[in-house]
Amino acid sequence: MTKIARKQGEHAPRSSEAKLARILAIAGDAIVSMDAQHRITLFNEAAERMFGYSSAEALGQPIDILIPTRFQAAHRQHVELFALGPEVARRMGERQEVTGRRRSGEEFPIEASISKLHVDGELVYTTVLRDITRRKKAEEALREQLLAVQRLQTLGSRFVREGDGNLKEILGEIVEVAIAISSADMGNMQLLDQTTGDLQIVAQRGFAQWWLDYWDSVSRGQGACGTALERGERVIIEDVEKSPIFVGTPALGIQLRAGVRAVQSTPLVGRSGHMLGMFSTHYRTPLRPDERALRALDLLARQAADLIERERAEERRQLLIRELDHRVKNVLARVAAVATHTGRVSSTKEELLNSLGDRIQSLADAHVLLSRSRWQGVGLADLVRHQLAPYTNVGNTTIDGPKVRLTSAATEAVVMVLCELVTNAAKYGALSMPQGRVSVTWAAGSSGRLSEGIVIRWQETGGPLVTPPKRSGYGTNLIRRLIPHEIDGAVDLLFKAEGVSCTITLPAEQLVARDR
Amino acid sequence: MAAASQPSARGLTGVRALVVEDTWHVGEALRYILEDLGLEVAGPAASVSEAERLIAQSPPAVAFIDVQLRNGELAYGLIEALHERGIRIIVTSAFAVLSERVEKIASILPKPYTPAKVLATLRQPAP
Numbered sequence: 121m122t123k124i125a126r127k128q129g130e131h132a133p134r135s136s137e138a139k140l141a142r143i144l145a146i147a148g149d150a151i152v153s154m155d156a157q158h159r160i161t162l163f164n165e166a167a168e169r170m171f172g173y174s175s176a177e178a179l180g181q182p183i184d185i186l187i188p189t190r191f192q193a194a195h196r197q198h199v200e201l202f203a204l205g206p207e208v209a210r211r212m213g214e215r216q217e218v219t220g221r222r223r224s225g226e227e228f229p230i231e232a233s234i235s236k237l238h239v240d241g242e243l244v245y246t247t248v249l250r251d252i253t254r255r256k257k258a259e260e261a262l263r264e265q266l267l268a269v270q271r272l273q274t275l276g277s278r279f280v281r282e283g284d285g286n287l288k289e290i291l292g293e294i295v296e297v298a299i300a301i302s303s304a305d306m307g308n309m310q311l312l313d314q315t316t317g318d319l320q321i322v323a324q325r326g327f328a329q330w331w332l333d334y335w336d337s338v339s340r341g342q343g344a345c346g347t348a349l350e351r352g353e354r355v356i357i358e359d360v361e362k363s364p365i366f367v368g369t370p371a372l373g374i375q376l377r378a379g380v381r382a383v384q385s386t387p388l389v390g391r392s393g394h395m396l397g398m399f400s401t402h403y404r405t406p407l408r409p410d411e412r413a414l415r416a417l418d419l420l421a422r423q424a425a426d427l428i429e430r431e432r433a434e435e436r437r438q439l440l441i442r443e444l445d446h447r448v449k450n451v452l453a454r455v456a457a458v459a460t461h462t463g464r465v466s467s468t469k470e471e472l473l474n475s476l477g478d479r480i481q482s483l484a485d486a487h488v489l490l491s492r493s494r495w496q497g498v499g500l501a502d503l504v505r506h507q508l509a510p511y512t513n514v515g516n517t518t519i520d521g522p523k524v525r526l527t528s529a530a531t532e533a534v535v536m537v538l539c540e541l542v543t544n545a546a547k548y549g550a551l552s553m554p555q556g557r558v559s560v561t562w563a564a565g566s567s568g569r570l571s572e573g574i575v576i577r578w579q580e581t582g583g584p585l586v587t588p589p590k591r592s593g594y595g596t597n598l599i600r601r602l603i604p605h606e607i608d609g610a611v612d613l614l615f616k617a618e619g620v621s622c623t624i625t626l627p628a629e630q631l632v633a634r635d636r
Numbered sequence: 637m638a639a640a641s642q643p644s645a646r647g648l649t650g651v652r653a654l655v656v657e658d659t660w661h662v663g664e665a666l667r668y669i670l671e672d673l674g675l676e677v678a679g680p681a682a683s684v685s686e687a688e689r690l691i692a693q694s695p696p697a698v699a700f701i702d703v704q705l706r707n708g709e710l711a712y713g714l715i716e717a718l719h720e721r722g723i724r725i726i727v728t729s730a731f732a733v734l735s736e737r738v739e740k741i742a743s744i745l746p747k748p749y750t751p752a753k754v755l756a757t758l759r760q761p762a763p
Contacts, residue, residue, distance in 0.1 A: 127652045169700075232751070282710070284661070383662035407647070445730075446704075446730045446731055447730075449730035449747050449748065450659060450662075450747065451745075452747075452748045453659065453662050453730065453747040453749075454659055454661045454662060455748075456665070456748045456749075456750075457659070457661035457664065457665035457666075457748075458660045459663050460665045460668065461661065461664065461665065461667075461668075465670065529707075601660060602660040602661075603708075605660040605680070605682045606658060606659065606660050606682065606706065607684075607706070607707075608682075608706060629707065
């Protein structure tokens, strides 16, 4: 109940006084009057709520009880200047914010307007006060958010400028921004290990080493981040002490020891929808981050996911370049070695050039087939057809077998072996006569399943009578040894009188899975 | 051609060498080059286990080792093990960059190489 202190002997009309008291009581703003001696003469209900004094306690007290000690002298001066000045009132917003003091001693920001009035020859000041704590907080949050967005933008452009190599550092800074933007106390970012399926911390702010050691590698379903990984969506733990994810697990003690009471974990999802990692913020008090904070975290998660994907694409590109470099040198080393071999066994220059040309051509063929398959594995039927093509006419060759694709290593090896078999057949075997036939067939390994590898059969018929070579030449050495050496397969080459036969067994590891 | 009779190949006759190389042609060519220089060659081996089998049969004085072997197997462990046994190591690789450790304990013979380069590398003092 608002009371108005009166001077003794004053007689105002009772009805208007009651009306004023009712108005003051329902006013949303605090209304406080004081006399020329700065004693409180009016203290409405909003003022009671704002300062924590009842009007009975406040009335007659110096105004200084509502002002922090360090501002009291300045306040007195301001009021005296106002008393002397020509203005009769100053509205809210026309002057700077002031600081009030509650009964509890807590200080808070106030927006105030003041008026002066001469009543019975004495000066009376009336102030209307508004507690702007919430508005100030909102302004501050907005300012922080703006700063965070600016930092984020700087980060993004820095990444573009500096390129790869500093991803961890930038992710750490994103964590920092997330902490600022969502009023968190700690935070971290984890990447999903593609082979183990676990989350591993790559960046963090605010955690002790023992906490990091405990959470170093997190499996599905473990903690807030592991649960978010399992569910594929954000998990918010408002209070770790009440969450079934933590209660009854050693993780609860770890969180409490680190001062973590609330957590949110947001998945980092790539543009194609696959999980890249997790982004978590931690809070010292039980709470649920508000919608604004969650939206900001979504935005940051998007940024982080984009940066991670960019880095990974760059890594893949570098890897590809290194592989290509390695491959080119290996091919050149093989060509140099083929030339050495061919040179050793050729008796004339013409023979050397022809054989060398054929062998280099077979390496080029393997490359063409692989490149055409985009390095995803070459179909065996294509490969055989390609090698036999120069000698194929209507009905002299049979190519048959289940659909299988070979790895690049197996493609190269089988092409080189077929090149020797074809060359030999064309010179001395079935392909040297019109009625000669060559059949190349293959089937799944011993148990009839491709998981056992495959067996390829080269069979010549209808050619000239075969006499086994007196000594093993370069070509027969290559046929017999290259596949066992390079791809751990087996080869059985037989010079039967009715025609050359060759059985090649390729291990399952040299077949490319069908679903790729 | 009889490289073994050239003065630069002197002292290499009968030296035991191991070739570890998964590209058959390259391994065979290196074997011929070394045999021409008078060395006694085991291999080529295409995997670490094959190499270990050959070493058990007859320990080499020098080993030519490619870093990446059959099915992508890496030879770093083998290189360390042979280094510990005091065997001279010459790493033959198509990789542009090798680890610091490898460069510390092995001579490097980048691919592709010629017989002259093989001989020059053998003549270098061990690192």
